[in-house]
Amino acid sequence: MVDQQPKPVSAPTPTGAGGTVAGDDYLEKRKLKSGTAGWILLAGLGVSYVISGDYSGWNFGLAEGGFGGLLIAVVIVAGMYLALVLGMAELSSALPAAGGGYTFARRALGPWGGFATGTAILIEYAIAPAAIATFIGAYVESLGLFGITDGWWVYAAAYLLFIGVHLAGVGEALKVMFVVTSVALLGLVVFGVAALAEFDAANLFDIAPTGAAGASEFLPLGYLGVWAAIPFAIWFFLAIEGVPLAAEETASPEKNVPRGIIAAMVVLLATCALTLVLATGAGGAEAMSASGNPLVEALGGGTAATVVNYIGLAGLVASFFSIIYAYSRQLFALSRAGYLPTSLSVTNRRRAPVLALVVPGVIGFLLSLTGQGALLLNMAVFGAALSYVLMMVSHIVLRLREPDMPRPYRTPGGVVTTGFALVVAVLAVVGTFLVDPVAALWCLATFAAFLLYFGLYSRHRLVANSPDEEFAALAAAESELG
Template identity: 80%
Template sequence: GWWVYLAAYAIFIGIHLSGVGEALKVMFVITAIALVGLVVFAVAAIPHFDSTNLTDIAVTDAAGASALLPFGLLGIWAAIPFAIWFFLAIEGVPLAAEETAEPERNVPKGIIAGMAVLLVTCVTVLVLTTGAGGAAAMSESGNPLVEALGDSGWAKVVNYIGLAGLIASFFSIIYAYSRQLFALSRAGYLPTVLSVTNSRKAPTLALIVPGVIGFLLSLIGQGALLLNMAVFGAALRYVLMMVSHIVLRRREPDMPRPYRTPGGVVTTGFALVIAVLAVIATFLVDSVAALCCLVVFAAFMAYFGIYSRHHLVANSPDEEFAALAAAEGELK
């Protein structure tokens, strides 16, 4: 019921309002519990693993279809938005840069460690869930890890521990959206009231306002639509991040870079192609979600064009950097 959603938002936003240190300690504990749940699942699923289950989906007449790829080449493309969920929001790690000791060293370490953990758990869950429960059955499942284990006692254990995984995702997204809104507000791109912090240095309204919006959206009962909107927004964000990286490398080649992307713009260019394909793939999966997300983006762009670009905060870190870059350009 709605009171469960309300309680969840109130409790977790309340923890974030108590300060970043307290919030991240709780997040760490919840994430650790979720990882234990994945280990328990892996141990329980191995005895049920059958390699024939990996390819038990009937082959269609799609182009390039085979036992390994029953929906053909288009099926690979359409699966990208679902694959993104294994890694969604890892790019939120840099949002903690201002609250991190020695961010130039520790933020890259955090991202790399996070990617490594996600890669291992991604492969483990994908292979064992499909091998234990069957690709056809799991493709229709709303709770695949539990259903892959059948009616065993392990399934109940994984079901309850798995709640920690949902909570960890929810908790980390609250942190990410609040810091993103804080940064945009501080620079004047959004109303500056969103960057006002409380006595614990937490951005109060940047936490509460999106929480209220999220709670109201949860009442419409369109979970799949909201999830696909999140994937489309993430994929579009990846495109913008890759483009920004390439532009910065070309326009600011002498900028201090404590951490440099392996492969430089070549790596980023490859990631840009994948991100563009992911954006297009979202339309294949749920065109309504993609269009809804585009409407939201258009509304924010209109707000920027009509109002916020005339009210940017001149002394924000973002604008100071832009002003410094312009001054250096004039000197050259």
């Protein structure tokens, strides 16, 4: 049983293998602003995480599998994400804390499983903005804004500006994200209307079949192309799982988080279908497969293309902006509980975690200087898919081990639903090695380095009365009483 009485100290005090009991001052310096968001803002947050994937990035999957291969991959991945979201809706209603997937895995799989999940999510969220920054640079250059021809100025400005807004506080950040996301959704509607006039079904299949096994007009890269296209299909939905990270800053999180993440998923399913079919049908699969701004190039110029180009920039900004929020909350939760250096979770007077915003931002900016959007995308997908595997295992374990745990929302289909998501997530992890084994191996090495740090150092310094550790302690106590 963990001693829940705080000691009058301003920093964690070691208590041996059982971890640390933090003083009042320690937790007071690491507190987020509560009760800020309702389910509509959370739905907007979920869409904003992802909407850049409609404007750029997904189209590289056409080079891996052609339209048919990418289409099949999208159907499979959409099913996985729907199952994933339903599973996370249950977990977030039962365990509402800022750690999101890390919190769920900590309860189900112990400290090692929690840290592994949190690390995978952190890899995803630290790298995804870097990939998006390269796409923002491509859009800015195509518009000829400010005479910029070298994207690093754009990357630096984006990180500085949007980290600054987040430092002003979560309420302001979520409202800005909601407005920008609404504009980005409007841009997809404008694109859809304009693309219908350019649509030609023959354009969907203009990639010549190769000699790969199963190659055809529909699957020009063969059966293996479907698998290789999965990481790019994920870009249509990547990061929606970040909605539960806002749990501690949400009013009635046990109700609003499930509503928000499910509503966001419904919107994203519609935008995915619109973008994939109309952009490829208007611009051609071969041309779109290497485009930095496929929606604009699909329209081939004119007023509509210019409007979509400007609004597409808003879509990229929305995701860039919101994933900064996500990485800061994930890092905040891991730091507050002692898994990572505790200085990273200190908040300012507006209850924003300063170093948790700045440190991954610096790393992301340095990664963006490579200019390799497709490579960075694959690295982000590796972290995401690995976290999905661990989160779905967590759902299954908690259903089996703690069937009576209070769950205001329950996943339809239970472990069958999340079991399906688990299988596809495993395939997605392997798929990242098919697309770019070097990028995937770098991510795997980074993941291993984090685990080494935890094994040698931080697992002996966990903060026992942080929210995520308290969830686990209460579960252990209930198990002993039972």
